[in-house]
Amino acid sequence: MLADILSTGDELRSGAILDHNSAHIAQKLEDAAIEVNRHICVGDDVDGIVSVLTDIGNSSDVAVVTGGLGPTADDVTAFSAARAAGVELILDNAALASMQNFFKARNLPLTPANKKQALLPEGAELLPNPVGTAPGFLLKIGRCRCFFLPGVPSEMRHMLAEEVLPRIEKFQGKTREFSTGKDIVTFGLTESATDEKLAHFTEKYPDIKLGLRVVFPEIHIKLYARSKDKNYLSRTLENAAEWIFQKFGKRVVSSDGSSMEAVVGDILRREKATLAVAESCTGGLISHRLTNIPGSSDYFLFSAVTYSNDAKINLLGVSSSLLDQHGAVHVETAKMMAQGVRQVSGATYGLATTGVAGPGGGTAEKPVGTVCIGVAGPEGSISRRHFFSFENRSMNKQIFATAALDLLRRELLKKSN
């Protein structure tokens, strides 16, 4: 089964935004053992979309099309799809009713522009969109089953998982193979060092496709296999994962794709422990990442983003003579910040960062990329100094935050073992 992916939109065509959607769809299709043939991107232009859809109709079995289903004048995908299939647009009552419900529940008026979104090509099957206003649809063009989804990433992802992939699975019928994967998240090695450690993997596990994906600063080791024998598949994959755990040890953060902050949160919850954070150079990012996890209020109490020295002294009780002696970026300062925020909040653990994210503020002794991390807990405090040479403020903030959460994770693991 051969698939094409089409994304539409002037902002994609002109390079103003990156096409995350097509990459996501490609990954999910490949995970479902469907071969992706091409990605194509065209602008909000009827002739361009019709021409590509006609071509896809002649050459592919299945296609996922995103974008251009919104209420505005430049949303022309449904119209173009109808033309490529040689049918008319007609009002879909189910689509209209679902939009009416969506707007009613939010106490918003349904505008004529929104009503336009209920016009679907004749013969199309409605794909409901519970998370937004634009419904999707499935339409056969030539020999290809084309799924049309909105371009808003959260809506597209939801509908791909709930509406598109289950239908494609049905189309595959008896030729279906089982496929399964593992997403092992690691932190602490570069991409090439990770690659080196995996040198003999393919000899040992020839049936398993291995891929590295950098989700900076973490590296995901993706294992992927397909077979008609489901038991063989899961056994082989377990063995391969075990081999990787042996090689990477504590550098393995999770084996199910869970993020560092989710893993730290899980351990804290399991241990009935609480956490408070004092951030300098990470500027709130640790706290933001921790609170992205639903239910984080169970263990996350408080974070103090103490950018200024005054804030470090007054709010965290860091001694001003220590700051005079060592400066703000120092392992002792990080330790005192962690102790201070732990005390002030009453949390089980305190975590602290102080460093130089850049672009300014670096010195010969403490260049941009230097970070000191402190962890304070019931059994005492530790701190570490690291240097990362990315010379980029946003990357530095990310890797400082991950390194801090990682130090806490390793301390928590010591205690829970």
Added chain:
Amino acid sequence: MLADILSTGDELRSGAILDHNSAHIAQKLEDAAIEVNRHICVGDDVDGIVSVLTDIGNSSDVAVVTGGLGPTADDVTAFSAARAAGVELILDNAALASMQNFFKARNLPLTPANKKQALLPEGAELLPNPVGTAPGFLLKIGRCRCFFLPGVPSEMRHMLAEEVLPRIEKFQGKTREFSTGKDIVTFGLTESATDEKLAHFTEKYPDIKLGLRVVFPEIHIKLYARSKDKNYLSRTLENAAEWIFQKFGKRVVSSDGSSMEAVVGDILRREKATLAVAESCTGGLISHRLTNIPGSSDYFLFSAVTYSNDAKINLLGVSSSLLDQHGAVHVETAKMMAQGVRQVSGATYGLATTGVAGPGGGTAEKPVGTVCIGVAGPEGSISRRHFFSFENRSMNKQIFATAALDLLRRELLKKSN
């Protein structure tokens, strides 16, 4: 002049990596007033590449192709290009000499695999690559001038600027047009309401291409125009921008694409004012966004992420009877948090959020999506309550943070006017 962009590579096709190259090339071509028609991505597959190149040769004037010029077996682009053009691969002595120099200068041996990279389609013009081993080339396929570049981003970008764009400029000859754009950032209206407000724009400014881009929760209004007359171009664009400023008033955050946090930072710096933040439901995101701006330590002093009620009471001095009476999510609580963080930090302004980001924690009276925002300054305090119906934790955090920064921005503008 119509352009296509083709990227090749299995890791792009399968979604393992994002196609940053094509977006970069599209931007540069549009800046040079060349219309990008399509992006296409195929895997490392001779038939696939030949088929797309043949199609491009029939439909486009110019194409930029990236990837597949390396030394390994899956690098098949030069071979495919030759086949699409109906010519043979021949050894290019200039390409070989340049590679020999590259390796000699680095004291590395030239392998037979590298020698393969000096095989170019007959009739191709060599495009030198001073920053890597893979040379590029220019080859006419059908009616289209196709530029073949390596996929390594740094090499591709260098060669695009030095070799490709100057040649395209020559092809354009006297027909060369100037192009310019504006990126007006707005906040406070939905996409369809924004679109409605712009209803008569195209009648008034037919020469200007208008596009909306949602960078949630902000909406960018993109203006883009090209003309042979540079002065006319900039005058028209200024008038069009002025028309939009009139329509959107204070909803315009910036007219140069600057983010909300950058604009707030600029005003604070200009006013020599400082800021402290107390975040509950936004969990550190406001602070993270403010500190993403280099130099933010000039005005950003401190943020307290007070997730627990205890933290709100002990650290910000919010009265426990107030919390008992109204609960944490209340305009009075937000106001007291803003006053508290202002006092505790000594900042000119205090900004605070308290709300329900979800998925849990909502009630009939305060459903998920409710946020209260407080601003405290030298002239007193205000607070506002909003409700956003996204039902998504991460979107709620983003829009809560932007709404908070926006309230502060509007208060700052009142004072600075």
